[in-house]
Amino acid sequence: MPSRKERVTRALISVSDKTGIVDFARALDARGVALVSTGGTHKALVEAGLPVQEVSDLTGFPEMMDGRVKTLHPKVHGGLLGRRSDPEHQAAMLAHGIAEIDLLVVNLYPFEATLAGGADYDTCVENIDIGGPAMIRAAAKNHESVAVVVDPGDYETILAELAEHEGATTLTLRKRLAQKAYARTAAYDAAISNWLADALEVEAPTFRAVGGTLAQAMRYGENPHQKAAFYRTGEARPGVATARQVQGKTLSYNNINDTDAAYECVGEFDPAASAAVVIVKHANPCGVATGATLADAYERALACDPVSAFGGIVATNRTLDAEAAAKIVEVFTEVIIAPDATEEAIALVAAKKNLRLLLAGGLPDPRAKGLSVRTVAGGLLVQDRDNAVVSDMTLSVVTKRQPTAREMEDLAFAFRVAKHVKSNAIVYARDGATVGVGAGQMSRVDSSRIAAWKAGEAAKALGLAESLAKGSVVASDAFFPFADGLLAAAEAGATAVIQPGGSMRDAEVIAAADEAGLAMVFTGHRHFRH
Template sequence: MPRDTTPVTRALLSVSDKTGLIEFARALSKRGIALVSTGGTHKALTEAGLPVTEVSELTRFPEMMDGRVKTLHPAVHGGLLAIRDNPEHQAALAAHGLQAIDLLVVNLYPFEATLAAGRPFDDCVENIDVGGPAMIRAAAKNHADVTVVVDVADYAAILGELKTHDGGIGAATRRRLAQKAFSRTATYDAAIANWFAGEIDADAAPAFRAFGGSLGQSLRYGENPHQAAAFYRSPGIARPGVATARQVQGKALSYNNLNDTDAAYECVAEFDAARTSAVAIIKHANPCGVAEASSLIEAYERALACDPTSAFGGIVALNRTLDADAARKIVEIFTEVIIAPDASEEAMAIVGAKKNLRLLLAGALPDPRAAGETVRTLAGGLLVQGRDNHSVDDMDLRVVTRRQPTPAELADMRFAYRVAKHVKSNAIVYARNGATVGIGAGQMSRVDSSITAARKAAEAAERLGLDASLAKGSVVASDAFFPFADGLLAAAEAGATGVIQPGGSMRDDEVIRAADEAGLAMVFTGIRHFRH
């Protein structure tokens, strides 16, 4: 068991991030703690007028090979790993003229930042730290005697401990920092390993996989109050979205907020902001209304009309800068989160009147075509897959019915298929004139999803005082093939005139015949969009 308090007489500092370094080192030095450092850290401390020994004086070897070799030496690792109350360890230190190191302060070469910046392969390799992780692991292993610091945010806590314990560090702090240290090296190595795997073969399944992250936010609870939860950011992944967004205002985000906001922003990113304004309203990770238009306010109003009941308490995602007109309309009903690339000052002031409404500004839209991975836990393991990064704009659409779709129908088919990609399977999306009019999500059979979506379209028409369902004259997108003709016929009965689906069923011929008999135009994409 770790001793209650261990004294600190010598500290080794080797940091790439020099935030707060001088102030921290000066406070250590004032306590009589001897300072040892490497390279750039030594230069910074010397220039600040602090007494500091260069690590090469301990190792009796100069830094070599462009700094690749400087701390990989018994003088460093013996000083970190020696057990203080082990006579043999102490004898070995004395025999070889080595000195114990009580405090290690290291932050690693900025590999994740180099990767996120899109730097070339060789630059990424040069930013792989070797000596740093080795020292961190050594100090963390010997946390009974050594304190290891890998985060500048812990400097103040260390100084507080030294004051409280008259120059020592308590056992609870050493243990906490050791756990943090091992997590840091694991996360660092995971980023390197996953990058390397992608460089070798993005489609390969490596024998070992590791995933890590840094704490972004502690959450009150998970999906339910009895579940503990936290949000972690993945190092080296520069995908714009919830993890990169700046929260301008509002309450702290919950687990469900984060999950739903991510789903909303990924959905709205399917719509090129250079071409159109688009809005997606999400509830429980499913779109309940999506629309595109010439302005955000029009897109929002059309998305809301699809299912205003479900939109209450939902997430609103926009693909363009939030303007005042759209902001005024959005805040008319209770909304949990708004996320957009940016917002005007006037729009932020309007949203600011709703103190609990969260406003997130992500800076940019994620690229729906970008490669990447999704990870899901199973009992005893992980499921890893590539992102569904296929866009309907890149698909070879094949008309399989006698009737060709009109240009308007084809445009709506593309729109509906963009949305269907983000609806939980089994997914059915009715769309007309660039807006969803009925969505069926997560049903156990495709025909049930078709019926649910048609019912939603009829209810929307009733709310608007229309005689005919909004599905009349719409097109239908299905995320996967129709295994039987019944789901397609339900769409035709609701008034749809066109269908877009992957195709590939054993009964495709039967489904095509049914479409021809109903006078539908049907297109096959060849690409399925299951989302579970």
């Protein structure tokens, strides 16, 4: 491929997002670049007093079918695809009156924004761009000669290039813009194809695409030797991707991962029913509690594991108020995420300049559908988001002893939390607060013992002689394959258990629970989280 500069003499501009387009077009015009445009863009440029040819005058055909057909024409695509270095291409262009297009400026119909706004099926279809992606791909293919711009953020880059190279673009820049262009159309098509698969209830599409838009380039990933970046998919789900960062240092890869885990967990708790606070460390809840106020909930969540909470993430299900903020900032915390915050709370957090405060504008719906995607060597694992909620489940008491009303409330609470703890997961809870969490162990009995030990350590930190596990309930994210894990919970002082059930040894486990005097509830739903 020839390594050369290409002078820009003609530009085709067709944009949905008109941010900065008039100033950009005016700068091109000042350099003597001939402008061609379509529809609303043409109107905007004409109103700005710029000389601009309408694409229908270029092609000799009017825009038709409500604008669906306007740029799909040889005089457009020939001008983009014709190779300047190929004599046959040049002869064909001359024979058919096709003028070269050196710069294409296109951004697409706002399909992702339309979908995120909850539009109906027909409206989403009408916001699928056809001509735009076709032109983008054509220009990107011919980056030997043509520069393609799909992002208003690149307008200044183009103008700087033209200024530096006497009205020309370099091959280096054209290659970079071509890569960005293909990534843009790929992400666009991914959004459309995934929406259609969901609308048509296609559980396993033959082809699955995943795309996103860069939100943040990072210094490194989980570890300093790993490169990383954060991309937004456009999903309208309140959380770290949609939140406004009020203050604090730039979020790291681990910050984002942990903050997402915390906010998804706190979204399980209805703010109208009670305040709730989740503290996360290394993607696992180390303290979760409800309360009359956020301050009360935070104190109770912190009491579960004050050691792990140091340097953790705090999520709230209500507007962060001054009382809660004052307590949270007493402990070194990396991130606070909340639906909103009062001005007094913001001012208190501001005293800790490195503490990140994120305001998400709402809570994630735990019942909402969505996709979870994970990479493996040579492939992707794609599944539905775990949107099962314990309050929607049919709970079955399988032991002789029935749980008390208080135990049932705590069992439901503990199972909500267990859903967000890495498997194997065991959660001890009492009075709407976790008192011990065992996460990510290879055996369930080890998770039970670790959670019980945590409950004992939490009691020591509070100056109590008796473990917080005494009188608690226990949730397991999956069935107990043997009675040993359940008996470990009973030995720690638990009085009731909630688990999915479904083991070949359920009868053995139920008998052990009866012998220990435990009440046990089966949910019929498992919450593995690997």
